[in-house]
Amino acid sequence: MSYSNSIKSLIDIQDLNITFDEDCVKQGTFKGKACKYITGTLTYNPTHCVKCGIENKNFTVFKNGTQLSRITLPLTGVSPTYLLLRKQRFMCTECNTSFTAKTPIVERNCYISKNVKVQVMIKSAEAQSLKSIAKDCSISPTTVQRVINEVAVHLKPHHTKLPKHLSFDEFKYAKGAMAFEYINVLNGDILDILNRRDNFAIKNHFIVNYSLNDRRNVETVTIDMNAGYVSVIKELFPKAKIIIDRFHLVQLINRSMNKCRISVMNQLRTSDNEDMKKYRRLKRYWKLILKRKSALSSVEYKYYSLFGQRLETSIVEEILAYDPVQKRIMSFIKPF
Numbered sequence: 192m193s194y195s196n197s198i199k200s201l202i203d204i205q206d207l208n209i210t211f212d213e214d215c216v217k218q219g220t221f222k223g224k225a226c227k228y229i230t231g232t233l234t235y236n237p238t239h240c241v242k243c244g245i246e247n248k249n250f251t252v253f254k255n256g257t258q259l260s261r262i263t264l265p266l267t268g269v270s271p272t273y274l275l276l277r278k279q280r281f282m283c284t285e286c287n288t289s290f291t292a293k294t295p296i297v298e299r300n301c302y303i304s305k306n307v308k309v310q311v312m313i314k315s316a317e318a319q320s321l322k323s324i325a326k327d328c329s330i331s332p333t334t335v336q337r338v339i340n341e342v343a344v345h346l347k348p349h350h351t352k353l354p355k356h357l358s359f360d361e362f363k364y365a366k367g368a369m370a371f372e373y374i375n376v377l378n379g380d381i382l383d384i385l386n387r388r389d390n391f392a393i394k395n396h397f398i399v400n401y402s403l404n405d406r407r408n409v410e411t412v413t414i415d416m417n418a419g420y421v422s423v424i425k426e427l428f429p430k431a432k433i434i435i436d437r438f439h440l441v442q443l444i445n446r447s448m449n450k451c452r453i454s455v456m457n458q459l460r461t462s463d464n465e466d467m468k469k470y471r472r473l474k475r476y477w478k479l480i481l482k483r484k485s486a487l488s489s490v491e492y493k494y495y496s497l498f499g500q501r502l503e504t505s506i507v508e509e510i511l512a513y514d515p516v517q518k519r520i521m522s523f524i525k526p527f
């Protein structure tokens with residue numbers, strides 16, 4: 192995962208137009224309290240002018256400076272966390288007006304992220320005071336009340352229709368407790384949040400709120416590697432294809448490579464000196480096994496402890512060959 196994507200995953204931001212540089216996290220203070228600032232950039236090429244609607248061709252709409260907003264995010268660690276977002280400003284040559292880049296993570300003229308709002312809503316369903324919710328979410332009690340009022344107005348019975356492309360996700364919302372949400376993949380809208388994520392709760396929710404006909408219209412459901420959902424999805428959305436999120440796929444491959452290596456290591460943990468040497472080599476150079484083949488150096492001889500002067504590629508080849516099964520698995524899942 193790139194640096195920028197790791198930050199995004201950490202603070203639950205899915206907008207592809209937001210990027211983060213290295214050193215984007217700084218300690219600071221806000222209203223006299225220690226906090227974290229994460230600086231990000233929001234930019235893209237608009238297809239149209241949002242004011243007059245003219246199509247953006249040959250720089251009808253051009254980039255013109257940035258505007259900085261401070262957006263409250265859910266806590267990371269123990270300190271309040273703010274996103275300092277450099278939003279791109281655009282200028283339209285047709286109607287001579289300017290406008291600012293938009294992101295689904297905050298609503299217009301709003302300075303707390305949607306994730307904070309979600310947190311407020313989940314906490315408000317528990318027996319917690321406004322004051323304690325405010326403290327947990329680093330916003331004022333008045334803002335908590337406003338968020339609750341705002342959301343209450345929009346609380347309608349369920350969306351009568353499900354989008355064609357759904358994404359299932361889960362997130363931690365309290366100590367050890369996980370919530371489930373489902374999202375419209377095309378616009379990133381959170382459609383609903385359940386405070387449980389077991390199959391029974393999920394199944395019940397969809398059956399109660401949507402007709403079978405409606406569920407038949409769902410074409411894809413994107414999930415992470417949680418195999419538990421697969422059977423539920425097949426039951427609920429008979430026509431849907433299941434897509435596995437590629438970040439989670441990479442994670443799974445790494446995990447299974449490590450698992451395979453550890454089982455080989457356990458077999459080598461004997462009183463035999465040769466075996467123990469292999470064991471120590473596998474233990475020390477586990478990271479090399481996870482490297483892309485093309486990222487391994489095959490020209491530069493260097494000194495490697497437990498090996499001596501060697502090439503990176505030859506080390507990987509040798510430690511994989513300690514076990515024929517390991518070697519075969521690795522060449523299968525890691526061809527490049």
Ligand SMILES: [Zn+2]
Pocket residue numbers: 240241242243244245283284285286287288
């Ligand atoms: Zn315009």
